Every structure is written in structure tokens, then in C-alpha cells.
Amino acid sequence: MSTKSTPSISLHGKAYHLPKQPTVVVCIDGFDPEYLQAGIDDGILPNMAAFLKNGFHQTAHCAMPSLTNPNNLSIITGAPTSVHGVSGNYYLDKETGKEHMIVDDSMMRGTTILAKLADAGVRVAAITAKDKLRRIIQHGLSPEKGSICFSAQCANECTEGEHGIQDVERWLGQAAPAQYSGQLSLFVLDAGLKLLREERADLFYLTLSDYIQHKHTPGSREANEFMKAIDTRLGDFVKSGAVVAVTGDHGMSDKSDEKGSPNVVFLEDILHSKWPGCGARVICPISDPFVKHHGALGGFVRVHLTEKSALAEMITDCRRIPGVEVALTGEEAASMYEMPLDREGDMVVISTKDFVVGGRREEHDLSQLGGHRLRSHGGLSEQQIPLLRSTSVEPKDVYSTKTWRNFDIFDLVLNY
């Protein structure tokens, strides 16, 4: 039990033991605690119910903002976004004034737990639903180190040289599913399970897509079917000899009114109307030009100003807008929510649980919702996610004296 007796790596001041048995970490994208609760209540999640009963369970908070890229990186670095530097899926480069989507690891500071474990000889398999996330978390993983890293989305393009595996569709016996489907996530789990059974990796990071959660409410037929399919596979990992830990990158909230219309604060329109000379540019860090199911509308935006003299007044005004929970200077927000200060806007605005906040009305194509109620995330209301482990960390009252975060999951699964 001492650091001398078992090999370990360390990152950002924390130590992580090398896995002693096959170890599977699953990030269920958009894993709001309500999906878990509804599935348990409906009796359709026997394996997760067993984790709750005989393993470890806490409802934890994710990193801020409650978005996919920031939290996947927090999970694989064990640190808040202030440390690894990626606080959005989409950002404004303050030097050039240009907007960019995060498509690779170039914005990340430091390395990852996965990369350090791979360097220490652990065979790592990291599989994502979408390829854009694969390009980020592949940092420091290479076939030369024995790592396998690919996405379900591009499963038919894998090569031994880049991904450490090829002919994935044929090997798995499944065609790569559509990018916008629940099946994409199940493909990730199925591929991980086959790698485990073939003993091709020691440590697995399997990270899914929130396509279903953006559309379907907890307890709905579609959500329950999806959760049940995940649960079955989690049970298969356990049966195949792995210790399994599960968390989410963020929660998910309904953002529509009684009639089903989205509750939106079009913040850039409001700011330009009242302060025409402020040059406000509202950046929605949830934005993804390829994703249709949320119209780039989430619970968190950054405001960049060319004229900042009215900032204090703006903040006071923003706090009075119905649907706004928090308005802060970028500095205050960075400090309060552990985000990287140098990448913060002049102002941060966070919406209430039932609202989203966006830029200009014309930028957000709500017709893309396709008749669904808007469900989204990004704010403080979507911080809660479950943190589960298949095996017990007893006694519960001792281990719950720590306030766990989703990015403690590698600590939880490797060190206790």
C-alpha cells in the first residue's frame, strides 16, 4: 500500500497506481443523475444498481463549463480546466480575433494520465464516439507504446500505424454507425469489450456521445433503451474480469417552456441594443458546426468586448435578465470555477436550469431541433453527474468524507 511497493505515475501533483487488473473507465456523455435514477426506478439497469448497492456511488460535480471537451480532458488529466487549459469546445483567439473549434490537443497544457500510464508500459485503449474527441485525447498515445486509440465514427479508417488497430468493422463484426445515433456509443463499448476479451489492453477509457440525452428525457422509452444497452455492456466488462468506473462529462437539462419552445437569451442582441459601441462578441463554447441537436445553445457563454468601459454596468444589467443565473467578469468566473484566466472572456454569463444563452438570434438555427424540446448543458445546473465504481470502497462513510469530482475517477479506480 505504500508508493514504494506498487509502481505509479504522477500528474499535476497526484499519484496514480498502475492497474493491477483490467480497468475500464467509461464516460457517459450527458449522464445526468436523472437518467441513472429513472433507470434504477424502472428496474432496467441491474448492473449499475449493483454498483450502487455493492460498489461505490456518489453524485459528484464536473468541471466548468459543463461541456464535453473540457470535461473529457479534466477526466484524463485529473484536474480542473484551469490546469489543462481547455475550457470550451469553441473559442475566440484573443490574439487574432478569430473563432476556432477545438479539434486537436494543441490547446491542452501538459499531458494526460493515459499518456503517462502508456509511458509506464500500460497498454491503453482509448475509444471515443466522435472522431473530433479522439484527436484530442489521443495526446501522447501511440501504437509504438502499445496504445490503441480510435473513434467509432471513423472506425472504418483505422490504421495500425496511427490507431494501433485496423479493419475495426470487420474485426468487431459491426459497421461503423451513423454519427448521429445512440448506436455510435454502443459501438465504443462493444469495441472496448472485445479488446478486453482479447486481452489487448490493460486500461480502457471509453467515452460516449450525448446524442440520445440531447433528445430524450430521463425515463423516456428511448433514453431507457439506451441506458439499458449501456448497462448490459457494463455488466459484460465486470463478467470479463474488469474493475469498472463510470461517470459523466456533464448533466443535461430541459430548456423549453410549457409549449415546447426553447427558452433562449439572445445575449449579443441585447448587448448591442443597449451598448451599440461595445463591440460585444458572444462566444458559445458549446458550439459545434457539425452538431445539430442543440443549435449551439447551452448554459454558458463568454462575452468579448472591444469597448469595456461599461462592463460593470453590463454585468449588473445581465443579472436582471430573466433566465440569467450568473453574470461575472471573466476574471471572477475563472477564479470561482477554476477555469484558465488567459482564455476567459471579459464577461461570463450562465443561464438558469430552464434557459439557454446564445449570441445573435440569426446565428442559432432552432429549426435544427426537428420538433424536439431543447435539452442542453454548459451551466451550473448541469454540473451534477454520477460517479460509480463496480467494486466497493468500504466503509462508505469513510470514503464519502471527500467531496469527489468526475475528474477524480482515475484516482478512484486506480488508488483505492
Add this chain to the structure above:
Amino acid sequence: MSTKSTPSISLHGKAYHLPKQPTVVVCIDGFDPEYLQAGIDDGILPNMAAFLKNGFHQTAHCAMPSLTNPNNLSIITGAPTSVHGVSGNYYLDKETGKEHMIVDDSMMRGTTILAKLADAGVRVAAITAKDKLRRIIQHGLSPEKGSICFSAQCANECTEGEHGIQDVERWLGQAAPAQYSGQLSLFVLDAGLKLLREERADLFYLTLSDYIQHKHTPGSREANEFMKAIDTRLGDFVKSGAVVAVTGDHGMSDKSDEKGSPNVVFLEDILHSKWPGCGARVICPISDPFVKHHGALGGFVRVHLTEKSALAEMITDCRRIPGVEVALTGEEAASMYEMPLDREGDMVVISTKDFVVGGRREEHDLSQLGGHRLRSHGGLSEQQIPLLRSTSVEPKDVYSTKTWRNFDIFDLVLNY
């Protein structure tokens, strides 16, 4: 409000603005929230009551363990003990096997907010009750930088060359009080107040002694008198133009039974009795050979073993001892409570709120309590402390979306 417009320093990934007005940070040693509540209820703390009403107030958690040195360093570094490295007042050097009291800054990693502000031209005054703490927090402060740093205890030994001030007793018109007195703390505040009125410093860190709190229960005549005297001086700082922030290094709990006898787990005796060959050495990081009022008994101990094979069994057994709240491997404890792993014991044992945990019965001289009920700290039960600011951070619901710690106090007072 942007980092470009106001000068700032940074430490451990956090930025701190240089003070724009005289800024006073007070650490009330042993500032259990019950002292504040009792004093407010009794109507004897008008200034702190005003801070609660018109300023900022949260009940926050301190760093672990809940002891003086670790938390004073956390406060002036803005970081948990895992970052600055000092996780006790007293420790076992694992290399030499010898026990040491922390008497200077040699165990600290990195520098302090105070030192960085001094380097940036801020005139810092840091005054402690006891001289042993002065030697620690003086790190990076020197008269050449315009800093003043001394202790009430050794006020009559100050020199311009070492402390940036001399003839303190004559200057203040008060003799240095006895080391074991409440007056020692009030001397710290009086000296700070005079420096403020003479405009000799811009930023003040004033840290007191818990002599009164170790002896007297919240709401008692002695405790109320002491708290009232502190409160009067906090009001004087405000009247003299300063923004004031107040927190504690740790709380304080009653540790005696109904008859007034201390509730003690003599852990080293228990371990040697059951595992004679384990070579257990129980280190009480609250120990201070010069302090009599707690008999070196607190809520947190580290156990170092020469024979570790029974560790898992020992932990299971320790969890069954009445009065034990938590027993963990040193590794688990370091990870859960953000303490430096390389300075951790093989096992950490933390007592319940009404108990203390010690080493061998013969090591702890309970007659030193002098008839008082044992009051002490160090464990999880003494993590809560108030965090106050004289001026408002409105609206409250926005700024309470962060979980504040006592070591956020410089962030709170300089950045919002």
C-alpha cells in the same frame, strides 16, 4: 476589470490583484463558526454582524489537517497542503527517522502570495501572535522590500534589519503580553491598526493564537470577551479605511466526556498491543513541546510502521475503535484530503468530533490541562470556519455558486 488594466501577481495558477486600498486579512486561530454564532446571538459582535449583513459571509472549509501551520501556509499560498508541502506542525523525517517541529519555512514548497506582492512593490505587514509562526510566514518578506514582519511574542526583540520595525513595545505603548494569553492576539491587531493609521503598509496579514478557544467554550464569558475585543478592532480597521477579510485556520471541538475527562484513543498503545512487531510510531502533527493547553492531543495522527504487512488489517481494526471516524492508508488520505503524499505516514487516523487520538498514554500529560475540559482540533470535525469580508460581493446568490475555502481569502479580498 481585465488583467491588463490592473497589476497582479500569480501563484500556483491563480492571479491576485495588487491592493487598491489598505487591505487587512485576519486569521483568527481556532475560529470555530460557533464562536461567531454565539457572539452574534449575544449581540456583542456589532462589526462582524455588519459584515454578515452588508458584506460577505460563508461557512467554508479549511485545509487538512485542521491545524495552525498547514492552514496559515494554505491561506498565504492560496493552496491546499499538497501544494505547499506543510501538512503538520510536527512530523517524522522518513529519511532519518527523527521527529521535528516545524520552526521555519524550510519545509515549504514554492513561495507565498505575501512574498509575491512584496516583490511587486506592495508594502506588506505580517504579524503573528507566536514567534514560531512568524519564522514560517516571513518567507520572502524583508525590510529591503518594505515589509514588516514580527510576532507579538517577541515584540521586544524586533530590529529594523530583520523585522522592518523596532522598539515595538514603546511605539505601541504596550508591553509584549505573555505567550499564553488572549492579550497576545489583541496585541497583533493593535500593532496592525497602528501601522495602518501611520500608513506604513498596504496589505496586512494578522494571525492570532487559539489560547482562549482551547480553554473556553463558545458563548462563555471568556470567549465572548475575547471575541468582542477582536470585533472592536475589526471595526477600527474599517473606520481607518481598510477593506477587511476574516477567516480561521481551523475550528475547535470539545473533546471530553460528561464528567469532564478527555476522550482519548491512545493509538500507539493499541497498535503495539495487538501487533507487537509492527514498529508503529504515532505522530501527532498538532504537537508542540511549548504548548500545554492540549497535551499534544488533536483529531488527526499519522502512523509510521517498520513492518507494514498487517496494514490492511490494522486499518479495518482501527475503524472499529470507538472515537475513530476515519482510518486510511497514508496514500488514500493524501489523495482524499489534498495532502503531500511524500510526507504522509503509512496510515492516517482521524477521530470523531468528541474524541482525540494520540500516541502512547505516557507521552500525553493531561495534567497540563489544569482542570479545563479538553478542547482541540486537527480532524474533519474542525474543518468549518467562517469566511467574512467587510464589503459586499453582491449579489450573494451569484458569489455563493462557488464553494469557498479559507485559503481563498486573498482571492476574495483582492479580486472581487
